[in-house]
Amino acid sequence: METHLGWPAPTAAGPLDAQLRLPGSKSMTARALVLGAVSHGSTTLRGPLRARDTELMAAGLRAMGCHVSTADDNLWLLRPRPLTGPAKVNVGLAGTVLRFLPPVAGLATGEVAFDGQPAARHRAMAPMIGALRSLGARIDTDDGLPFTVHGRGRLGGGPVTIDASASSQLVSGLLLSAAGYDRGVVVRHVGAPVPKPRLALTVQMLRAAGAGVDDSRPDVWAVEPGRLKGRGWAIEPDLATAAPFLAAALVAGGTVTVQGWPVATGEPTRRLLEVLRQLGGEAAVTPRGLVVRGAGTVRGITADLTGLTDVTAVVAAVAALADAPSRLRGPEPPDQLARLALALSEVGADVTLEGSVLHIRPRVLRGGTLRTHGDRRLAHAGAVLGLAVPGLRLDDVACTAKTLPDFPRLWSTMVSSYEGGPAGTETRVRRG
Known part of the structure; x- marks a missing residue:
């Protein structure tokens, strides 16, 4: 005690x-939630992690219109719906929510406002904001929280260069929603090396959801546009x-x-x-x-x-x-x-x-x-x-x-x- x-x-x-x-793994739970929200058809998570960060992720997706049921601790259910605003997303102190949901908000119709605890306002977000703007998003901010994504229901996508030295989540966040962009994305990382295991998990789960992903070049990840399929995830x-x-x-x-x-x-x-x-x-x-x-x-x-x-x-x-x-x-x-x-x-x-x-x-x-x-x-x-x-x-x-x-x-x-x-x-x- x-x-x-x-x-x-x-x-x-x-x-x-x-x-x-x-x-289950927080990393896998968070990625499965995002993939379920941008996929077609229902998604289930068996053995997910119920914790502060994953609850915030589920709440953020609900705010944008996705049906997320977490009533059963051992089996969560997502039924994707058109993502809409206005919506407010509380990121708390969760890096995954802060870095995974703004790219999702780019696919919403309407305004999605992000904020969190004071300490979260010091998190490095300028690389993500710059990357999303280059992909076609309109975002009100200088370089971090609070900010608003003005969604138009679609993003052009395409090539983007980002310094993800602060966190590999900056790359994962762009990749997880990329199949829903008109041209997909080609993300090139420049800067200090980033840990690869979590990026490998992102690529593995994208492929399992039906995405075409090319990660054959060092520090370059390409995701083709296409329809992802809802599926069942056994969270390890x-x-x-x-x-x-x-x-x-x-x-x-x-x-x-x-x-x-x-x-x-x-x-x-x-x-x-x-x-x-x-x-x-x-x-x-x-x-x-x-x-x-x-x-x-x-x-x-x-x-x-x-x-x-x-x-x-x-x-x-x-x-x-x-x-x-x-x-x-x-x-x-x-x-x-x-x-x-x-x-x-x-x-x-x-x-x-x-x-x-x-x-x-x-x-x-x-x-x-x-x-x-x-x-x-x-x-x-x-x-x-x-x-x-x-x-x-x-x-x-x-x-x-x-x-x-x-x-x-x-x-x-x-x-x-x-x-x-x-x-x-x-x-x-x-x-x-």
């Missing part, structure tokens, strides 16, 4: 023995959400199983399993799910986490408990890595950041308050550290609701499932 002093991260009493069922678990639970087995020892993981898993999952093995665990995808076993001791490693977006904080937390130095190259933006280094240092870790590389050296950690800066990734890292560091608290565990609303209960239940205790305890996301 969170108090005015923060959330006390539970310490493991012994090796774990836990089986978990986690909700999210790797970044699962990462702290899997890492717990290494820190506390024992076994943690994330049930329902697809046996035919993708490259990011295989890479994370390899990192967990390097850290000293046994990790495999089995018919029972994703299984990680640990002995409660951690080895120092050198690893490049490029392609494993959003797991650097958890891996760094495990490395801070290792028996030897670690060197981790993170794919996250420099400011995010700097906050991670600061948060670990504040609880006693010996961490330095050089460019995009974290150098972590063994040191006895201390209890105290770990500042999350409202970042669920830092909260996950703090929870992992708390398994081995008594007296550690998180100043804000509520930020985990962005991808897993039930995180505190799930985590505490997992920690209580130690070997010799209530063995094989199964933890599930509470519904309702």
Whole structure:
């Protein structure tokens, strides 16, 4: 339970023995919602993530006229209708809503006004606004929130160049709606490299919905105009959400199983399993799910986490408990890595950041308050550290609701499932 002093991260009493069922991926849920809104025919999402960001996405689509039913936690239904305005879209702090729905609004008839929490007004939107204008959209803004898209029911589309260094979502947002533009789009990214796994997911899901997509050239994505087909989506678990639970087995020892993981898993999952093995665990995808076993001791490693977006904080937390130095190259933006280094240092870790590389050296950690800066990734890292560091608290565990609303209960239940205790305890996301 969170108090005015923060959330006390539970310490493991012994090796774990836990089986978990986690909700679906936020990334896949968000993309399926957008594709359902711009497709012809009904779309279903089985096992979606119900969280703050996905609820905002569904509400934004409803505001533009799409029928979105989320009454059943396990099966959401979309029936596309002509997109219309006037409409108001609250993006909250959700980057996916901010970057995925303005291109949809370009297909609406009428005005669609966007705004969100004050912190969202600092998000980089000038590249998206400029790109949409070059594709034929009329938008009232200088470079960010609040802004209004004056939809005319169609967009010309065509080639567009964008600097998506701030977020690969800027590219994904343009691609997801592109088949509905008169000429489709050809998006060319210029600038610093962007993480590719989420873009690969966007391309994969577009093709599954019937879009013609060419991503054969580096940093260029072309989507042909055409009719997308509504379909059923089975939403897979999210790797970044699962990462702290899997890492717990290494820190506390024992076994943690994330049930329902697809046996035919993708490259990011295989890479994370390899990192967990390097850290000293046994990790495999089995018919029972994703299984990680640990002995409660951690080895120092050198690893490049490029392609494993959003797991650097958890891996760094495990490395801070290792028996030897670690060197981790993170794919996250420099400011995010700097906050991670600061948060670990504040609880006693010996961490330095050089460019995009974290150098972590063994040191006895201390209890105290770990500042999350409202970042669920830092909260996950703090929870992992708390398994081995008594007296550690998180100043804000509520930020985990962005991808897993039930995180505190799930985590505490997992920690209580130690070997010799209530063995094989199964933890599930509470519904309702």
